[in-house]
Amino acid sequence: MLRSMFNPSASSGQVALFKWCFNGLPLVDKLDKILDNKTYIVVLQNNTELRASGGFMGSYAKINVQRGIKNVEIEDIYQPDGQLVGHVDPPAPIQQAFGQGWWKLRDSNWDVDFSVAGEQVAWFFEQGGEKADGVIAINLSFVNSLLGYLGEVKTVTYDERVTAQNLANLAQTYSEVNKEKRDFLGAVGAALWERTKGAKLTEEIKILRLVYDQLQKGQILVWMRDKDVEKEILEKGWGGGLGNYGGDYLYIVESNLGANKANCCVERMITQDLQLDEHMIREKVTIQWKNSGQFENPKPPVFWGGNYINYVRVVLPAAAQIKDAEKYDIETRGRFKIVGFWVTVPAGGSAVAELSYEEIKILRDEGYQILVRRQPGIESFPYKLVVNGKVVVSDTIDRDKEFKISN
Numbered sequence: 001m002l003r004s005m006f007n008p009s010a011s012s013g014q015v016a017l018f019k020w021c022f023n024g025l026p027l028v029d030k031l032d033k034i035l036d037n038k039t040y041i042v043v044l045q046n047n048t049e050l051r052a053s054g055g056f057m058g059s060y061a062k063i064n065v066q067r068g069i070k071n072v073e074i075e076d077i078y079q080p081d082g083q084l085v086g087h088v089d090p091p092a093p094i095q096q097a098f099g100q101g102w103w104k105l106r107d108s109n110w111d112v113d114f115s116v117a118g119e120q121v122a123w124f125f126e127q128g129g130e131k132a133d134g135v136i137a138i139n140l141s142f143v144n145s146l147l148g149y150l151g152e153v154k155t156v157t158y159d160e161r162v163t164a165q166n167l168a169n170l171a172q173t174y175s176e177v178n179k180e181k182r183d184f185l186g187a188v189g190a191a192l193w194e195r196t197k198g199a200k201l202t203e204e205i206k207i208l209r210l211v212y213d214q215l216q217k218g219q220i221l222v223w224m225r226d227k228d229v230e231k232e233i234l235e236k237g238w239g240g241g242l243g244n245y246g247g248d249y250l251y252i253v254e255s256n257l258g259a260n261k262a263n264c265c266v267e268r269m270i271t272q273d274l275q276l277d278e279h280m281i282r283e284k285v286t287i288q289w290k291n292s293g294q295f296e297n298p299k300p301p302v303f304w305g306g307n308y309i310n311y312v313r314v315v316l317p318a319a320a321q322i323k324d325a326e327k328y329d330i331e332t333r334g335r336f337k338i339v340g341f342w343v344t345v346p347a348g349g350s351a352v353a354e355l356s357y358e359e360i361k362i363l364r365d366e367g368y369q370i371l372v373r374r375q376p377g378i379e380s381f382p383y384k385l386v387v388n389g390k391v392v393v394s395d396t397i398d399r400d401k402e403f404k405i406s407n
Contacts, residue, residue, distance in 0.1 A: 027229065027232060027233070030226075030228065030229050030232065033226055033228070033229060034065075034224075034226075034229060035065050035066070035067050035068065036066075036067075037065070037066050038064075038065050038133040038134070039062060039063070039064050039065075039130075039131040039132060039133050040062075040063045040065065040132070040133060040134045040135070040136060041060050041061070041062060041063075041121070041122070041125055041130065041132045041134070041135050041136070042060060042061040042063060042135075042136045042137075042138060043057045043059075043060045043077075043109070043121065043135065043136070043137050043138070044057070044058060044059045044060060044061070044138060044139075044140070044143070044185050044186070044189055045057050045058075045109070045137055045138065045139050045140065045377065046058055046139075046140050046171065046185065046261070047139040047140050047141055047263060047376075047377030047378075048140065048168070048172070048261040048262075048263045048264040048304070049256045049259075049260065049261050049262075049263060050254050050255065050256045050263040050375075050377050050378070051107075051109055051110070051255050051256065051377070052109060052110055052111060052112050052114075052117060052253050052255055052313075052375070053109040053114050053117055053118075053137045053221055053240060053376055053377075054109075054137055054138075054139040054219070054221070054375075054376035054377035055139055055140065055263075055377045056106070056256075057077050057105075057106055057108075057109055057121075057137075058076070058077055058106075058183050058185050058186070059074060059075065059076055059077055059183040059185050059186030059189065060074070060075060060077055060125075060186075061073065061074045061075075061186075061189055061193070062074075062075070062130060072190075072193050074186045074187075074189045074190045074193070075183075075186060076183040076186055077105060077106050077183070078106070079128075080105060080124075080125055080127075080128025080129060080130050081104050081105040081106055081124075081128060082128075083127070083128040083129050084104070084105065084124065084127045084128055085127065086127075087101070087102050088102055088103040089101075089102070089103060090102060090103035090104075090107065091103070091110050092329070093255070093257060093311040093329075093340070093342075094107050094110065094257070097257035097258075097259075097309065097311070098257070098259075103124075104124075105121070105124035105125065105127075105128060108120045108121045108123075108124045109121055109137065110255070112242070112251070112253045112313055112315055112338060113240065113241055113242045113333075114137070114221045114223060114239060114240025114241065115223060115230070115234060115239050115240065115241040117223075117240070118134075118135040118137070118221065118222075118223020118239075118240070119135075119223060119225075121135045121137075121223075122134075122135050122223065122225065132225070133224070133225050133226070134222065134223060134224040134225060134226075134229075135222075135223045136220065136221070136222050136223075137220065137221040137222075137240075137376070138214075138219075138220050139219055139220075139376065139377050140167070140168070140171065140185070141219065141377075141379065142210075142214055142219060142220065143167065143185070143188065143189070143192070144164050144167050144168070145164075145210055145214075146192060146207065146210065147162065147163060147164040147167060147192070148164040149203065149206050149207060149210065150192070150195050150196070150199070150203065150207075151163070153188065153191035153192055153194075153195050154191060155184070155187040155188055155190075155191050156187070156190075156191070157187040157190075158174065158184060158187055162188050162191065167188070168264070170184065171184055171185055171188075172261055172264075172304040215236075215238045216237070216399065217374075217398065217399040218237070218238075218240065218373075218374065218376055218399060218400060219376050219377075220238070221238070221239065221240040221376060222238050222239055222240075223239060223240075237400070240376065242315065242333075242334075242336055243371075244335065245371045246369075247368070247369030247370055247371060247402075248281070248283075248317060248359075248368065248369065248370035248371070249315065249316060249317050249336070249370065249371050249373075250270075250272060250285065250314070250315070250316065250370060250371070250372050250373065251314070251315035251372075251373035251375070252270065252285075252287065252312065252313075252314050252315075252373075252375065253312070253313045253314075253315065253375050254268075254310050254311075254312055254375060254378075255310065255311045255312075255313075256308065256309065256310060257309050257310070257311050258306060258307060258308060258309035258310075260297070260298055260304070260305060260306040260307075261298070261304040261305055261306075262291065262293060262305045262306050262307065262308040262309075262345075262347075263305075263308070263377075264293075264304060264305050265291055265292045265293040265305040265347075266289060266290070266291050266292075266293075266305075266308050266345060267289070267290050267292075267381070268287060268288065268289045268290075268378075268381050269287075269288045269381060269382045269383075269384075270285065270286070270287055270288075270372075270381060270382070270383045270384070270397075271285070271286040271288075271383075271384045271386065272284075272285050272286075272370075272372075272383070272384070272385050272386065273285075273286070273386045274368070274385070274386065274387045274388070275388060276368060276387060276388060279360060280358060280359070280360055281358060281359045281368075282356075282357075282358045283320075283356070283357055283358065283359075284354060284355070284356045285314065285354070285355045285356075286352065286353070286354050287312070287343075287352070287353045287354075287355075288350065288351075288352050289308065289310075289343070289345040289350060289351045289352075290345070290349075290350045291305070291307070291308050291345040291346060291347055291348065291349060291350065291351075292348070293305035293306060293307075293308075293347035293348060294347065294348065295347055296346065296347045305347060306347055307344060307345070307346050307347050308344065308345035308346075308347075309342075309344050310342070310343045310344065310345060311340065311341075311342055312340065312341055312342070312343055312353065313338050313339065313340045314338070314339045314340075314355055315336050315337070315338050315339075315373075316336065316337045316338075316339065316357065317335065317336065317337065317359060318332050318333075318334065318335050318336055318337045319337075319359045319360070320337050320357040320358070320359055321357055321358050321359065322337070322339060322355070322356075322357045323356040323357060323358075324356075327341065328340060328341050328355075329341065339355060341353065367404060367405050367406040368387070368404070368405040369402065369403070369404045369405075370385070370402070370403050371400060371401070371402050372397055372400070372401050372402075372403065373397075373400045374397045374398060374399055374400060374401075379398065380396050380397060380398035381396070381397055382394075382395075382396055382397075383395050383396070383397045385403060385405075387405055392405055
């Protein structure tokens with residue numbers, strides 16, 4: 001049934017049968033809109049070069065649908081990037097890092113809120129001549145998991161047999177050493193697409209489970225131009241929006257602006273220290289990074305990392321009053337405050353950043369509540385919550401998690 005559903009020759013009756021069988025599942029009632037002569041862009045992000053929505057965008061798939069999938073084309077991100085006419089000022093950190101006076105498609109997944117970033121990515125694609133009714137962001141780690149399910153694939157362009165075990169190394173080799181060649185990850189995507197067309201039913205079910213799990217974890221992000229569809233996606237938590245959470249909030253977003261793949265070797269640990277009384281919350285967030293890279297700069301084909309030049313944005317409740325605010329780039333957006341700063345984590349070394357702030361807040365009867373979010377492209381990180389000198393939470397954040405501390 002799934003194969004017939006996504007077949008370009010799928011009839012209206014097959015679509016209706018699919019909707020009847022899966023009635024009640026997310027977005028099923030909107031399939032007519034989603035599959036009605038649309039073009040979707042799937043951007044493949046390399047999360048060893050971390051960016052806000054998961055990683056650096058190196059290639060993309062253009063998927064045309066009419067009831068089912070009509071065709072899929074996979075291209076290098078630089079092709080539409082080179083078609084942009086005119087000048088768009090880049091965000092200040094991109095300007096500072098690269099010294100370029102214009103904003104490019106490849107850096108357009110910048111915003112911490114994917115409901116904003118997805119629309120910006122779509123705009124850049126359209127300036128480059130590509131229609132975009134929706135943008136779907138996936139990471140290299142998802143492709144790796146898919147290879148684990150399906151087994152090796154052979155890339156025609158590169159004459160390579162790609163597996164879950166050698167994907168990362170091959171991707172680095174071709175992206176860093178052979179930059180003049182067509183994007184390697186795009187070739188892997190094309191091979192995977194051909195492989196999935198012949199997948200068995202059991203494999204299809206595994207793939208759907210993987211996609212659903214990645215959506216739930218926020219490792220796949222979706223933006224849709226149709227406002228009704230986008231609204232439901234955001235309500236499900238699949239759209240990477242900042243949301244409207246009413247309690248305390250912590251979302252740390254990193255962007256690798258060192259033009260390397262340092263995130264292959266970077267780990268982080270977060271500690272949040274709270275002093276609570278009846279009317280005030282005083283908080284200190286400590287972020288500790290460790291870079292196990294061997295060299296300051298990439299040394300192909302042995303090593304792809306280097307110094308981690310990281311622009312960090314910490315998203316907090318808008319009421320947070322930042323200590324030493326003049327040291328940071330601060331933006332207030334609705335119910336949130338976004339605090340930006342630079343950190344460099346040297347290869348073979350570590351770095352620590354501390355951010356202190358306070359909120360005037362009457363605690364609810366049910367106590368203190370906080371939502372701790374995990375950035376796409378990062379698998380997990382250790383998190384510790386200390387309240388009035390006592391460790392109350394010690395957990396691994398592998399998806400967005402809410403914690404409640406009773407009075």
